[in-house]
Amino acid sequence: MATYKLQINGRTYQTEAEPDTPLLWVLRDNLGLVGTKYGCGISACGACTVHVNGQAIRSCTYPVAAVGTSKVTTIEGLSAKGDHPVQQAWDEVDVAQCGYCQAGQIMTAAAFLKTNPKPSAEEIENAMHGNICRCGAYHRIKEAVKLASTKI
């Protein structure tokens, strides 16, 4: 066990974990930040996507020891009131079905739009292709990313 001071959503959290513990489980089990989801554990579905220094990463395979002083943003910290342009777009388009994958989808979209604020349809598809939605809400995810790009 080692002690970590983690910069998450603008706060400092101190917690103990084994160094190989994926950030996902530190967030969920140690810190109660359960908005980040477990889907596959092998970086294959995108449900666990968070931002580390603004980059979208798969937290299910990202060891806590690698976080260091990086700034972590989770779905809980994407905006203070849940009104980030991507969150707004998700609401306006009414994207969610079961909703389980949507935190990962939103975090992927938010990081993507930061690097490419006016993407083409094809660029959106490429950016979102790694996130599985088992309910098949892909049409609305695509539409919401497009809509969010007009709000940023």
Next chain:
Amino acid sequence: MASTTSRRDFLKMTATVGGGLLLGFHWLEAEAEASVFNAALSGTGAEFNSYLSISSDNVITIFSPNPELGQNIMTSFPMIVAEELEADWTKVKVLQAPLDTKRFERQVTGGSGAVPHSWKRLRTAGATAKQMLVQAAAKRWNVSDTECKAEMGVVTHLASGRKLSYGELAADAAALPAPQDVKLKDRKDFKLIGKIVKNVENHNIHTGKPLYGLDYSKPGMLFAMIQRPLAFGKKLKSVDSTAAKSMPGIVDVVKFKNNVAVVGKSTWQVMKARKALKLEYEDDRAIESSADHDRIFSELMDGDKATVRRKDGDVNAAFQSAAKVIKAEYQCPFLPHNPMEPMNFFAHVREDGVELVGPSQTPGSARAETAKLLGIPEDKITLELTRLGGGFGRRLMTDYVVEAAELSSIIKAPVKVIWSREDDMAGGYYRPAVRYRFEAALDDKGNMIGYKLRGVGINAGNPTRENNFPSGAVDNLLIESVDHRSPISTAPFRAPITNFLAFAEQAFLDEVAQAAGKDPVQFRLDLLQRAKSNPVGAIRYNPDRMIGVINLAAEKSGWGQKKDVAQGFSVYFSHASYVAQVAEVEMKNKKPSVKKIYAATDCGEVINLSGARQQVLGGIVDGLGHAMYSYLTFKDGAAEQNNFHKYRLIRMKEVPEIEAHFVDNGIEPTGLGEPSLPPTGGAVANAIFKATGKRIRNQPFINDEVFKVKSV
């Protein structure tokens, strides 16, 4: 919020309406932001004894009793109540109810049956409450209630213009006797039903609130993962848990039945320790591989033993006199359900009772099974429903609930059992593998005079739907089935049986239409005219509704009028609704590529146009994805695909444009969670045939030679 309301604050007026729903009102002193699990906590019977409540400050709280897994029932159920209540939708709060068989009926998500079952009950509940509010207002003004009108949460005295809000009236209204035989609204006056209403849980979903079973925790709770046999047909011989037990955070390692449970203080510690178990298994039952299943299919297909499901006329004579006989076999693989949230459940078995919390499509069965296992009465068990991160039929099973309860009873501690994706995919339940053989006899005019279907399944039960189309439209017909009992466990999968049968049947009928030299749409319409005017035997479907969706799909897609794209047609009746689809395929780099799918749906009254479109699009994506890409094979009893790197689910770039249309016929709702899925595979396969001249008869399509052509 409910936790701040004490029992005496309730105005206890409840009345039975609408066949068993309890309708009541109570006063909420304070409205605080609800924790997402509060509904469950407050619904255990201590504080809420009602289905619908109205607070003094006009907040209308509606409990949603059914498990929510993405079918959007938490929005559509309250919409139905609010419509008849003439409520202001912005003042409606929706809470998930816990399992409570005294208050609610059919707390099940399955069979596309929730709205059809509850439509009248919910409307009556809303209309009754509205009438009581009107009566309370009339009494206060000393006028007749026919002089008053309820709208947007306010009752108005039409002559004087006086107004009272529902909140101001709730206490008086609740004290009145509930009127019987209230009048329901005319559909032309609907303000919510049929409109686009956003998911009531959007904000919680978009901000990562704890909603799902996997998110649930409580102080003192332990985490557990269970090592189950890695292959079907094996049983546990021995386990050495010495190393696992000594690992950090591990509290206990427990063996029960064929399971070894690793119990600890966090998910990751448990996951790691589980890998340190030394396990030995031995053969217990048949050890089967997919190659065995192919052999079994062939043997049973040609065998002389089968259960006759339906027999009309004289099939042998029809085939002997036929001018042409068409015969084809179709096969589908096992599929895991793969809800994005893996299986999990919380259980706390105490001396005085049992607490269960988690995602279940059948909480009533889960509780009954738990009671049976523990040998205690059901009323000693509470079950709180979380939101479900998908279900697709997997959560109709109760294994993962009972298992959590059993573990908690052994370790005498609150515990959440978590399945890994690998546990879920390789050790759960599957859509059964099935092979069908279809045969059709045509006379010299191209009329289908005989039809035979034999379905052979691996733990599929009856893999036919013998009273569905085209039964009733063919004079001589034989439908039979054979089931192979296997150690591989199977379960209903969204649109059970029809999720594959529809593809096989609709693709085969396309073959028959081609052999008869008829247009596939006209061929089906002719059969339906026969079923309508002079049906052969009993039928379960309504030919007119099927004709309706066929015509709408043909019209919207420009069927038969497009030169630059290959179209395929399919129509299916499942559960109680009708969906016709036209798929359009283009060749891209010498391979077929699905560009667009048109869907025409008759599900009766559409409740929420947003949710309804989601169900249609989602069902089509589900049907397309699994038909195109997904399969699960077995080697020596073990699944060969155990996570998304080996098992392909459809992703964004593979999804075509979809246009969803609904038949507006105003009949009562007939369900929409599943019926859009079955037709998709057939429409796509038929379009691929149009584009390539090749029939695809096995799923997944991606393994067919038409997709193996080298790109330019």
